[in-house]
Amino acid sequence: MKAVTKSWRGGWFSGPAARTGTTGTTVNPIFQLTGHTAIALVMNHNHRFRTFAENGFGYVGMCAGCRTINVAFQNSLFCLTLDQFEAFVEMMKNRIAMRPINTTHGKELMLPTPMPNYFLLFSDDDLTNLCALLTEATPILEAERILNLSQRLN
Numbered sequence: 001m002k003a004v005t006k007s008w009r010g011g012w013f014s015g016p017a018a019r020t021g022t023t024g025t026t027v028n029p030i031f032q033l034t035g036h037t038a039i040a041l042v043m044n045h046n047h048r049f050r051t052f053a054e055n056g057f058g059y060v061g062m063c064a065g066c067r068t069i070n071v072a073f074q075n076s077l078f079c080l081t082l083d084q085f086e087a088f089v090e091m092m093k094n095r096i097a098m099r100p101i102n103t104t105h106g107k108e109l110m111l112p113t114p115m116p117n118y119f120l121l122f123s124d125d126d127l128t129n130l131c132a133l134l135t136e137a138t139p140i141l142e143a144e145r146i147l148n149l150s151q152r153l154n
């Protein structure tokens with residue numbers, strides 16, 4: 001858990017939203033998007049999108065233009081780099097950074113976001129469905145990462 005959090009350091013959103021997303025010295029790594037990712041989201045750029053996994057709840061794919069990985073789940077969209085994807089999968093599989101919230105409504109895991117008054121809620125079923133998508137996409141994204149590395153070395 002420590003190692004994952006550590007490896008995400010260095011690419012936070014800047015500004016008040018990022019700071020309010022912190023709890024003491026622990027910052028939610030999901031929302032540690034790179035500047036490029038944030039820009040890619042708001043830019044009116046033409047996304048040539050490759051889909052790696054899809055189910056009734058969402059999809060995982062990559063924009064061939066900016067190489068941002070999009071994890072769409074229900075009404076959330078997580079924009080990640082290849083390196084961040086690996087940590088994201090570990091977070092979701094091991095429920096890292098999630099806190100229990102006990103209500104009678106079933107969504108019992110709460111994940112803080114950089115917005116102080118906005119949280120993501122998951123049930124165990126939600127996370128099972130999300131992890132199914134992530135698991136399906138993982139081998140393809142792992143291959144992408146190896147390809148990336150070898151291109152960088154050549």
Ligand SMILES: [Zn+2]
Binds near residue numbers: 045
């Ligand atoms: Zn793009």
